[in-house]
Amino acid sequence: MDTNQVPGLLDSLGQFLSNYNPRPGQQKMASAVAEAIEERTNLVVEGGTGIGKSMAYLVPAALSVVQDGKRVLIATSHKPLQDQIARKDLPKVAELFRAKGFRPFTFTTLKGISNYLCWNSAEGMRERLVPDPGAIQAINYALFAGPDFSGDFEEFPFNLPPDSRALVSADSDDCLGTRCPHRDRCFALKARQQAEQADVVVTNHALLSLDIRNEGYVIPGTYASYIIDEGHNFEENVTRANGLTATIGGIRRFLNHELVRGAAVTNTHRLSEARENLEKLQDEIASFFTARSGDAEDENRVIVKREISSGKVMVESIKDLLALVKSKIATTEEEQARYQRVIKQGGGLAERLEKISANADPNLVYFVERNYYGLSREPGDPIIKVNGRALSQLTPSYSMNAMPIDISGYLYKWFRENQVVVTSATMSDGQNFDFFTRRVGLDKPATLIVPSPFNYRERVKLFLPRLGTPAPGANYSQHLASRLAVLLNATPGRALFLFTSHAMMEGVWRQLNGPLAENLQPARPLFKQGNAQMQRIIADFQASPNGLILGTRSWWQGVDLPGMRLLVIDKLPFPQLNDPIIKARIEEIDKEGGSSFNEFMLPLAIITFRQGFGRLMRQESDRGVVVVCDERIVQKNYGRRFIKSLPEVELLGNLEQYREFLSGQQALNL
Template identity: 35%
Template sequence: MTGPGEAAEWLGDDGPLANAIEGFRARLPQQQMAAAVAQALEDQDTLVVEAGTGVGKTFAYLVPALLSGRKVIVSTGTRNLQDQLFHKDLPLICRTLGLSVRCALLKGRSNYLCPHRLRLTAAEGPQLEARLHAPLRLVERWAAGTRTGDTAELSQLAEDAEIWPRVTSTADNCLGTECPEYAGCYVLRARRRAQEADLVVINHHLLFADLALKDEGFGELLPAAEAFILDEAHQLPEVAGSFFGVSLSARQLLELARDTVSEQVNEAPDMPQLRERANGLGKAVKDFRLAMGEGMRRAPWPVLAATPGMDEALQGLRAALESLAEALAVAAERGKGLEGCARRALDQMQRLALFDGPQEDAVQWYETWTRTFSLHLTPLDVAGLFRQHRGACDSAWVFTSATLSVDGRFDHFNRRLGLGVPRGLQLDSPFDYATNARLYIPSGLPEPNDPGYTTAMAQAVLPVIEANPGGTFMLFTSHKALQAAAAWLSRRLDRPVLVQGTAPRQELVARFREAGNGVLLGAQSFWEGVDVRGRALSCVIIDRLPFASPGDPVLEARMEAIRREGGSPFTSLQIPQAVIALKQGVGRLIRDPDDKGLLVLCDPRLQTKSYGRIFMKSLPPVGRVRDLDQARTFLQGLGEPSCPQA
């Protein structure tokens, strides 16, 4: 096993990576992080590391992990980073360091083709919805040649394509060892590779699904792990909340009804009552959605449950589900497919029963979309649950992200995950923000709750966008404000305006990068993960401080719990979460040592409220421009050989 000092040396100017990778430059923060990770692995300790943009945290934890000789699980926040680690970073490091470490990639079931469900879907023939015929043919052609069954291989179909749930499995509908296609199961193959590997790359959803005993594919893997490295760790509290809770969606109910029909044709063609009761459940799901009202909402369930007609709709849904469950109990002996459907029906009845009355230490809430819905039961506090599950694994734990601290401390993150007082390391970005970036706060804007705020904000930043020779990235805290600003700016800008929702995210970012001087407007998911280097992104505009919506049912319940204990939810929950979100958005500006750009924060509360100081302290050490003229001068200078000082 390699010690902390040696791990840092591998990343030095004279190390093998510097000699083998063109453009590689030794970075002291990266070496410091590598040494700290190596020490945590050696001591089986817990380490929390905030590594600013440009530190190179991926190599800083992969190098000591690969050299440690231990069984290591690396968990990421997104499948994109998961694929990058496995297909690009790990092979590069192993090849450069001359290591023969067995590495494996493991995703959740829904990321792998299920040959059995593909066969069932293909057997539907003319009964299959016409819009699914062409995607199904694409899947069938790909299925004939794939070795891994990883749906990411079929790039012609979007991640959320409607066909995928029909040809992949879930823990609910998987037949396990009774599946007729068990020998060719891609999930099983991926599990075996993971069990045999020294380093396994997973994602947070898969990690928590396993910790919460919601089988997603590798129950035998976690106990064997000697170390866990969790990248993009700022996402963990929210992911933990969803997986330690319970949910029931229209999609799950409708899939049960659809699978019952498919299995009835396959295993019990003489039992047409199964089809009738499955159709009855489908109708009850639609009636329940209608009773929930129009529009897209996210709100507390008890309030909706008390509205006229809702109890009747709930009883109708329960009766239809019970009716199908009774029929499936009789039919279960006819085949493993129907037996699985019977088991799922009972499980869904149990989940639905959780919404009959209030639940202790949890919040009941719901979401509606145009045609579908989901019911959720989320624990108010995940710290105790995560501490309990983590304690069952006698391992080292490393948590890292570019955004974990608030006001220079990890207290908020540690408290939310129940980490106690672990080792902490805060590493600033090595990028020269003082030279390459400036901050501009427009003056004279109304308070963000003013009805005219979005228009005033757009008017204030229009001359900034026009002066920018490169691309402008605008981040919004709500889709309503985004759409209003997009409509106002589109009529006044003579450059490409790209708006979230008009195309898939990856396509929008690619078009923005290619345009060179475009304006990309995004909310929520665009605040992190967007990586555009060079002049194509030389200005980031944030419309207001990213406080979570006060109407969010989970946030409301957690705030009320803090009040009951005599605390201040604003200072202990809302501000820390907003600071971390702001840091993510600001991190989009400088992605490379040579990047230059202007950060525009439009919210006047940064200067008028006492808590503005906490947000300002969270920003990189950028210089300030005092007015619009200086902001324009700085931007115009980005096209010059040398950037003028403001």
């Protein structure tokens, strides 16, 4: 590839994109990506907000495709970015390359099987006595859509409820693949065939991770280069994709499956025995929570360090029922497919349950989890009463899990054997990528930090107020809410409050929405995470001139809210110690003589802090104040590292300066 052509191509992008201005940071990143692809070296690059990161890797990637015939795979963490790259950015790059006389190149999106309508599952709708209206609507749409319809649920012109979607989709546990009678019209297989032919394939971290684990058998074709965007989520996504989960609900659904019940019709005692074993398994899982001391109601996940004996018994019951299903003789190909499907489902379930129950792999952390349907709680939240009943009186849904503690060894070989670019807006601790590269097993890559082109020094201020202690009789959330109400009244415009715990968010919300509501001048629309879908909250927030959103972890990254004036961070975002995966990682580092605080907790908190900070300035014209309410940032030695990790910003000394900056002469001058 002629890497010297990259800057000129980027300069020409303006002809195809409205509001596009060539940016030096983008040029720098694009040149580094081109060089890495050409030299076949690994590169980790942080592209600050506003540099145009995706074009900085798409242009050199496309150039290597058209000049060297190399195929490229791009993996993102979230579907919106995946869709943006495939539907908006790549078509523009293709247009640019066509205009410049290069040969055309092809690109496609590849998602996991469960993202596409499955005809075999649709066929299974016949098993239901009462048809599901959503599922029927989806089937009818897919039947009459044109040949270009991909079957991807994102492409249906209506919202399909999750329960309906589950009825007409499959996953790797029950997809019949080449043995499926519907394989000739299967959307998932068609997507795979297209991926096999395409020059550029856009997928997600989870699918890439499964492909790595299965040595290239999940994503068709071979690729000369891999580009991992939203790299800050890679460790977590790889961890989850390589984990095992078995739920009590999933086992119950298997036992209640029409074909399983039908197969056991002359052996009902075997089905009854399986149901009894399921109750015993549920009791054993519940015992892990009740065995804990006083805070039992406050923990949703408990680490398990021993074999789960009733899980092993349950595995034998599932295998016993599977033998009955296998003995049935199907009379048609469709019936055979339905049997195959339930056999595959049950087989996968038994295999996972067996591994989790055995608790035998020291590289995995085993834990049980409980969820109360419809309630969103995190560790540390207060005990909630539902209809006057404490959680202990409700029946939660339980799951058993096993997740890898350390994925670096598993990824190390893959990184060594492939050419990979990893990028994100926030992956370093502001100084280097040591933490990230160590966690994912990436050995000595080239690195580059391209700062955001935004003028942080003039447009963003940092305020670290001394909040003092609560008045007698008041708790901390009441105290915090009253101080934040003062800040809100000095803020002309929108605000976002980021919390590290649901408990604190709920506490502050109750105050601002209750006793403090009349103190808010002017009144402002309040939005709280969980009160509506995130997209709905964002739309309503954007429609109001002075809305306020209160959110926890999911609002710290990937949320674009231009036009904000105030961003509040309630606490330095150290990882939750009662998260089993975090806890296991901490134990592992300490066991090996390291310092889990310095090597894990602190860098992770700094990266999350930078992500939160990054929510304020989303476009060049944004201007506002970031307020950090955790006094450890000035009182502790490590606090300086948080401040140092940020772009250069000035500190505000007091509320007067805060007011002056946001509404006074300084603001008018900007």
